[in-house]
């Protein structure tokens with residue numbers, strides 16, 4: 001469940017953030033498993049991130065917001081996650097670090113970027 005302080009009050013974004021946090025919780029069970037993370041689970045996480053970032057991009061474009069810095073933050077994060085997920089094809093020892101990285105990244109990212117996006121969206125719907 002998404003902490004209250006990380007809600008941006010744009011239902012579509014909050015819903016997807018919640019979904020991501022819940023998905024990450026489900027990943028923790030693999031930390032106790034010695035076998036590598038199944039490929040479909042790794043792909044599902046990556047696709048969930050890509051799809052969520054596309055949602056934010058679509059919303060930003062709809063209100064003509066400059067999204068370049070925000071988009072770069074998404075791309076850098078996807079690069080890091082993708083590299084780590086690829087390593088996990090043979091070994092999931094970094095899994096707990098990855099889960100913590102993504103959780104921490106989202107906390108910082110929501111406060112730095114998504115709240116600004118949400119403010120722009122809120123202003124444009126009240127105009």
Ligand SMILES: [Fe+2]
Pocket residue numbers: 056070074109113114
């Ligand atoms: Fe974002």
